[in-house]
Amino acid sequence: MLKLSGNRVYLSTLEREHCQKLWNDFEYDFEAMTEPLNIGHSVVKADKWFDEIQNDQGSKHIRLGVFLTDGILIGDIALQDIDWTNRSCTVGLGISKIENRSKGYGAEAVKIILEYGFNNIGLERIAADTLEQNKGAQRSLEKAGFVLEGIERKAVYFAGRKWDRLNYAILREEFNSSSKEV
Numbered sequence: 049m050l051k052l053s054g055n056r057v058y059l060s061t062l063e064r065e066h067c068q069k070l071w072n073d074f075e076y077d078f079e080a081m082t083e084p085l086n087i088g089h090s091v092v093k094a095d096k097w098f099d100e101i102q103n104d105q106g107s108k109h110i111r112l113g114v115f116l117t118d119g120i121l122i123g124d125i126a127l128q129d130i131d132w133t134n135r136s137c138t139v140g141l142g143i144s145k146i147e148n149r150s151k152g153y154g155a156e157a158v159k160i161i162l163e164y165g166f167n168n169i170g171l172e173r174i175a176a177d178t179l180e181q182n183k184g185a186q187r188s189l190e191k192a193g194f195v196l197e198g199i200e201r202k203a204v205y206f207a208g209r210k211w212d213r214l215n216y217a218i219l220r221e222e223f224n225s226s227s228k229e230v
């Protein structure tokens with residue numbers, strides 16, 4: 049069990065029923081597309097997802113639920129693809145329901161997981177990719193101090209056209225110096 053507390057949200061261990069809730073709640077926003085386009089799987093897939101999370105938790109990734117302080121689960125966040133040799137990983141975040149997006153919860157969840165990644169488990173670099181038209185993800189990352197490092201032009205094809213993939217990253221010293229400024 050792991051619990052990381054913030055002001056309006058906390059991050060905590062996901063149980064099987066949490067994964068089912070996230071799976072059922074997730075609303076795809078075609079104005080802010082993500083990859084992969086994971087539509088049409090039944091909730092059975094949520095059980096497989098839970099098993100995958102358990103198998104690799106603490107080694108390849110650390111995935112936690114994003115909960116409001118009253119205990120309602122609204123999303124999940126992960127340090128994933130952890131490379132313990134190079135002390136790097138990527139971050140992935142999803143707020144399930146559209147009504148819970150753009151309320152500052154994602155930005156706070158990112159801040160909490162960065163603090164944990166850099167200052168508790170010793171990571172040095174955390175990266176994140178997003179598609180060009182996902183302005184919410186870009187703004188959340190930039191607000192957390194991520195730097196745009198590159199653009200993979202026309203890297204992703206779906207919904208009838210090609211999209212650029214944006215590559216962001218933040219280093220431990222950048223996170224810690226920006227945290228001190230706040």
Ligand SMILES: CC(C)(COP(=O)(O)OP(=O)(O)OC[C@H]1O[C@@H](n2cnc3c(N)ncnc32)[C@H](O)[C@@H]1OP(=O)(O)O)[C@@H](O)C(=O)NCCC(=O)NCCS
Binds near residue numbers: 150156179
């Ligand atoms: C992307 C996502 C994680 C961001 O989390 P969030 O809780 O909605 O974001 P926040 O409310 O913390 O917003 C952070 C900043 O982004 C801005 N923002 C959020 N959604 C936005 C949107 N659709 N368009 C433009 N800006 C947006 C906010 O205004 C805020 O900036 P501000 O403080 O200057 O006003 C969330 O919207 C989500 O889960 N979307 C669906 C899945 C997804 O896209 N995951 C990311 C894949 S890379």
